[in-house]
Amino acid sequence: MRNSVVTQTTLELMAVTESPSPRQYEILPKLDASGELAGDLLEVAMGPHHPSTHGVFRMDVVLDGETVVKLKPVFGYLHRNHEKIAENTSYLASMPYTDRLDYFCSLTNNWAYALAVEKLAGLVVPERAEYIRVITAELTRLQNHTCLVGFLLMDMGALGTPLMYAFREREKILDLFESLTGARMMCNYMRFGGCRVDLPPGWREGAQKIADEYPRFLDEFENLLTGNEILLSRTQEVGVLPRALAINASVTGPVLRASGVDYDLRKVDKYGIYDRFEFRVPLGDHGDVYDRYMIRILEMRESLKILQQALKGIPDGPIIDPKTKLRGFRPKPGEAYGRIEGPKGELGFYLISDGSPNPYRYRVRPPSLINLTVLEDMCLGHSIADVVVILGSIDIVLGEVDR
Amino acid sequence: MLGTGILKGMVETARNFVGSYTDEARLTTVEYPEERIPLKEATRQFPFLVFDGDDAQKGMRCVACQICEKECPPQCIFIVKSKDKRTDYKGQLQFYPATFDIDISVCMSCQICVEVCPFESIKMDTEFELSNTDRFGALLLNKHQLAKSNEHYREIHPTDAAESDAVIAAEKAKAEAKAKADIEAKAKAAAEAKAKAELPAATVPVPPASGQV
Numbered sequence: 001m002r003n004s005v006v007t008q009t010t011l012e013l014m015a016v017t018e019s020p021s022p023r024q025y026e027i028l029p030k031l032d033a034s035g036e037l038a039g040d041l042l043e044v045a046m047g048p049h050h051p052s053t054h055g056v057f058r059m060d061v062v063l064d065g066e067t068v069v070k071l072k073p074v075f076g077y078l079h080r081n082h083e084k085i086a087e088n089t090s091y092l093a094s095m096p097y098t099d100r101l102d103y104f105c106s107l108t109n110n111w112a113y114a115l116a117v118e119k120l121a122g123l124v125v126p127e128r129a130e131y132i133r134v135i136t137a138e139l140t141r142l143q144n145h146t147c148l149v150g151f152l153l154m155d156m157g158a159l160g161t162p163l164m165y166a167f168r169e170r171e172k173i174l175d176l177f178e179s180l181t182g183a184r185m186m187c188n189y190m191r192f193g194g195c196r197v198d199l200p201p202g203w204r205e206g207a208q209k210i211a212d213e214y215p216r217f218l219d220e221f222e223n224l225l226t227g228n229e230i231l232l233s234r235t236q237e238v239g240v241l242p243r244a245l246a247i248n249a250s251v252t253g254p255v256l257r258a259s260g261v262d263y264d265l266r267k268v269d270k271y272g273i274y275d276r277f278e279f280r281v282p283l284g285d286h287g288d289v290y291d292r293y294m295i296r297i298l299e300m301r302e303s304l305k306i307l308q309q310a311l312k313g314i315p316d317g318p319i320i321d322p323k324t325k326l327r328g329f330r331p332k333p334g335e336a337y338g339r340i341e342g343p344k345g346e347l348g349f350y351l352i353s354d355g356s357p358n359p360y361r362y363r364v365r366p367p368s369l370i371n372l373t374v375l376e377d378m379c380l381g382h383s384i385a386d387v388v389v390i391l392g393s394i395d396i397v398l399g400e401v402d403r
Numbered sequence: 404m405l406g407t408g409i410l411k412g413m414v415e416t417a418r419n420f421v422g423s424y425t426d427e428a429r430l431t432t433v434e435y436p437e438e439r440i441p442l443k444e445a446t447r448q449f450p451f452l453v454f455d456g457d458d459a460q461k462g463m464r465c466v467a468c469q470i471c472e473k474e475c476p477p478q479c480i481f482i483v484k485s486k487d488k489r490t491d492y493k494g495q496l497q498f499y500p501a502t503f504d505i506d507i508s509v510c511m512s513c514q515i516c517v518e519v520c521p522f523e524s525i526k527m528d529t530e531f532e533l534s535n536t537d538r539f540g541a542l543l544l545n546k547h548q549l550a551k552s553n554e555h556y557r558e559i560h561p562t563d564a565a566e567s568d569a570v571i572a573a574e575k576a577k578a579e580a581k582a583k584a585d586i587e588a589k590a591k592a593a594a595e596a597k598a599k600a601e602l603p604a605a606t607v608p609v610p611p612a613s614g615q616v
């Protein structure tokens with residue numbers, strides 16, 4: 001019983017993947033006879049404690065002067081055994097752990113996991129819960145992209161100012177999350193077959209206010225730096241990710257779309273109720289850092305459109321499938337893969353049930369980790385200062401990379 | 404023209420700087436701890452045990468069923484069931500926790516224990532200023548430290564507390580009705596048994612004398 005969906009778009013993508021040469025930019029380091037680095041190459045360990053690595057992440061970089069000739073990402077410093085722990089606890093008990101994968105986007109993580117379990121157990125999500133899920137997920141996307149853009153600009157040397165503006169706006173969204181779920185970041189909100197609590201009074205108006213006011217903030221934010229000449233020269237033609245390589249390496253999310261591949265699970269899978277909303281999928285065509293930056297800004301604008309529609313259309317009704325059980329939840333034996341378009345890319349949960357209260361197998365497909373695998377290809381030939389910017393433009397969270 | 408982008412950005416920074424003096428929306432920080440943002444009603448920090456009445460230990464609703472201990476994701480609850488039983492708010496004989504510890508240095512404030520508890524006895528507190536110089540002992544809360552009154556719960560989560568009170572009232576009513584029905588049923592059964600006890604004496608046939616076979 002496989003639940004994965006092979007759609008037309010997936011097939012089209014597969015056709016493109018035949019193009020050769022995944023590593024076009026490789027410049028081999030000069031090695032002498034004994035395998036040591038020759039000449040004046042310098043090997044530097046960037047990280048794990050380096051402010052630009054967004055967490056505990058190390059890059060072993062080989063430099064020729066300032067130019068990167070080899071880069072090896074080293075991760076695992078934050079490994080917490082998430083998958084094995086989940087195989088030893090009940091299905092419900094893994095829900096709060098999913099918050100801690102990508103701690104910026106706990107609500108979308110919840111959704112992906114809930115989706116997998118719902119497929120496994122055959123639960124039906126009520127209409128109102130679907131709308132709440134879309135609203136919270138799009139708010140999550142908004143705040144994730146806002147932060148990312150702030151961090152990216154900080155990596156480029158715009159110290160503080162854009163990040164503070166971004167955090168000021170993000171706080172407003174976190175306030176909404178807190179009044180709905182009780183926590184600002186570790187929301188633990190979705191349940192199998194629906195959501196935990198209904199919207200509190202005044203929440204919808206609060207969300208509407210954000211949806212109405214955010215475009216103004218985005219305009220200001222773009223005024224601040226989008227046309228800035230320094231930013232343009234730091235980002236354009238830097239860290240190019242070719243289309244074919246992006247597809248071959250299974251890159252997903254905004255990074256893939258910045259390379260010009262039209263692949264958004266909200267359009268491809270139409271999970272939840274995304275087929276009811278009108279929005280476009282922004283695409284880049286150079287695949288450089290600038291495109292990845294712009295894609296985020298454009299995606300936020302599309303998210304706002306979805307928010308406006310969802311807030312208008314939200315119906316009354318129950319928020320959870322009455323068939324769902326909190327205690328003693330045992331789905332029938334089988335397997336399921338639930339995936340959603342998280343703010344960072346395709347986030348998937350693969351579950352196998354043997355009919356016991358614990359999953360037999362629990363596997364996360366983390367978008368950050370898989371997007372990180374192309375880091376070397378994007379960095380080769382650029383200067384060490386650009387590595388920081390390129391890494392920032394992928395948008396990784398180490399909690400998810402290492403799990 | 405080269406430089407216009409930078410100038411545009413500068414204008415934006417100036418707008419925010421000046422705006423932070425005049426516009427509430429541009430200056431969102433407060434000076435904690437003198438000034439505090441009111442907590443949201445749904446806010447949750449760490450769990451506490453609800454009790455009714457005046458005596459925290461006697462009125463504790465927890466019946467030591469250990470469901471929360473089993474379901475807690477990081478396994479930070481430790482319960483020892485009592486040997487004896489006592490009557491709970493429904494008037495039924497129940498166990499009570501002889502030991503109930505929560506290690507809040509491990510607790511991840513997930514609220515799963517609150518959701519799975521069938522007796523409305525564990526709820527989330529909103530206390531967040533818990534910093535301490537003792538890393539181990541001070542963060543391991545025992546049942547005396549965990550006990551907080553229902554009034555406290557009503558104060559911090561009014562809506563949830565009203566719901567929880569309603570559930571308890573309904574259960575109490577049900578239990579009372581059941582007890583009443585039980586008493587009636589018992590009386591009826593007793594009456595029937597009495598009637599039966601009287602009946603056999605009259606109707607049981609006298610066994611034939613053994614000599615007749």
Ligand code: SF4
Binds near residue numbers: 509515
């Ligand atoms: S809030 Fe979560 S982690 Fe803390 S005691 Fe309850 S179930 Fe355990």
Ligand code: SF4
Binds near residue numbers: 519524
């Ligand atoms: S708090 Fe609730 S779930 Fe936990 S032992 Fe007490 S009654 Fe049972």
